[in-house]
Structure formats: C-alpha cells, structure tokens
Amino acid sequence: MTANDALTGLFISFEGIDGSGKSTQAHLLADHLRAQGREVVLTREPGGSPGAEEIRALVLQGDPNRWSAETEILLFTAARRDHLERTIRPALAAGKVVICDRFADSTRMYQGLSRGDLRQTVDTLHDLMIGVEPDLTILIDMNPKKGLSRALSRQTAEERFEGFGEVLQTKMRAGFLALAEEFADRFVVIDGGRSVEDVAVDVVQALG
Ligand code: ADP
Ligand code: TYD
Numbered sequence: 451m452t453a454n455d456a457l458t459g460l461f462i463s464f465e466g467i468d469g470s471g472k473s474t475q476a477h478l479l480a481d482h483l484r485a486q487g488r489e490v491v492l493t494r495e496p497g498g499s500p501g502a503e504e505i506r507a508l509v510l511q512g513d514p515n516r517w518s519a520e521t522e523i524l525l526f527t528a529a530r531r532d533h534l535e536r537t538i539r540p541a542l543a544a545g546k547v548v549i550c551d552r553f554a555d556s557t558r559m560y561q562g563l564s565r566g567d568l569r570q571t572v573d574t575l576h577d578l579m580i581g582v583e584p585d586l587t588i589l590i591d592m593n594p595k596k597g598l599s600r601a602l603s604r605q606t607a608e609e610r611f612e613g614f615g616e617v618l619q620t621k622m623r624a625g626f627l628a629l630a631e632e633f634a635d636r637f638v639v640i641d642g643g644r645s646v647e648d649v650a651v652d653v654v655q656a657l658g
Pocket of ligand 2: 466467468469470472473495496510526551552553554556557558560561601
C-alpha cells in the first residue's frame, strides 16, 4: 500500500539524465491526455510551486560546490514537500493527472549517488517527509555524451549539475537503470536516442 491510495488521480513522473528529452516528452504526453479530455497538471522538480521555484534557483545556480551533499538533500526535499502540499496532492485529490518532470528518484540518484553513498539518508528523509511514489515512472534512457550536448546547447544559468560533466552523467545513467530494476513495478524504460515522435509513441504505450 502506498501513501497515494487515498488520492484518486494518476501520478506520472519522467526521469533520466540531463538532456534525455524528459520535458519534451512530458509536454507531448500532457497534450495527448488533454486531447482525450483528461485534466492534466504538468509540473517539474525542483519547483512546481512558488516556494519550491524559489528553492530551485538556490540549488541549480552558482558554484557546483556551493552546498554540501547533506544540505542539498535537505533543500531538494524541502522543495518537494512544498510542491507536494501545494500542487501535487490537491491535483490528485481532484482526480487530475499529474505529470512531473523529475521527482524523488532524481534525489536518490543525484544526491544519493553523486558524492559518496547517501542513498539511505535520502530514503530516510523521503519516508519521513514525502512518503509518496508515482504510479508510473518513465525513464528516458540516453547516451550521456548526447544528453549532455543537448542539455548544454540550451545555455541557461541552471547548469550546476551539467557542470559536473560526462562522468557524472554516465554514473547517473547506470544508477537510473539500476533504480528501474529496483522499482520494476512502477518503472518503464524507453530508449531516448530516437526521434521525438518515436519516443512519444512508446510513452503513450507505457500508460497501458
Ligand atoms: P530534458 O528535459 O531531459 O533535459 P529536453 O526535453 O529539454 O530534455 O531536451 C533537451 C534538448 O534536446 C532540447 O533542445 C530538445 O528540443 C532536444 N530533444 C528532445 N528530444 C529529442 C529527440 N528525441 N531527438 C533530438 N532532440 C531532442
Ligand atoms: P532539470 O531542470 O530537469 O534539468 P534537465 O532538463 O537538464 O534534466 O533538473 C535540473 C537539475 O537538477 C538536473 O541536473 C538534476 C538536478 N536534480 C537533483 O540533483 N536532485 C533532484 O532531486 C532533482 C529533482 C533534480
């Protein structure tokens, strides 16, 4: 039994390395479901509520070593808690589909794996403060070099993690694939190294 059980909507997350096509596919899925008459809330992390968007700037901009790994876990979890309270839970309670561009699996990877093994800390804090998993997680799997070049071509100020380079992206890719096996009941892995249209067909199919 998950903490989602009291909520009537459908909670879908997109995960994958930077530049894998998550936001592109999340938008297309939202359009597809809206065309079918579903009410959809398309949101993202870090962010998705006014308070969490403020935290987003703190964690994504500036020096890559701006925060300790532990502080970073607290900041991402604080943002998620606000997002859950203000955006996700109300939408699910109203029976809407919530499509979230990244969720707790990103913290399990980026904060749990990138600077030593802090996965247990991430999970403990998650159980205490969040306690919700998506009904479906779509992992867009992608070659790290290709993902990074796509991500860097966007040229935004939010490059703290892209700044760690291809080594981190490679580790994250392997970590995400392992996570998909760990949570096989909710993960679907899709090959992101194809055309936008081909990936989108598989995304719709993943909904069953
Ligand atoms: P993410 O949200 O995973 O970082 P985006 O959806 O923002 O990825 O895509 C990163 C960049 O790659 C964008 O410029 C986007 O237009 C482009 N892109 C997304 N999917 C594809 C694809 N299947 N083939 C080629 N380019 C893509
Ligand atoms: P995002 O805007 O999805 O970046 P991208 O489109 O490049 O994939 O996410 C921004 C960055 O935040 C990304 O590098 C991953 C990182 N991140 C974490 O480190 N921990 C988290 O919990 C989340 C949600 C994101």
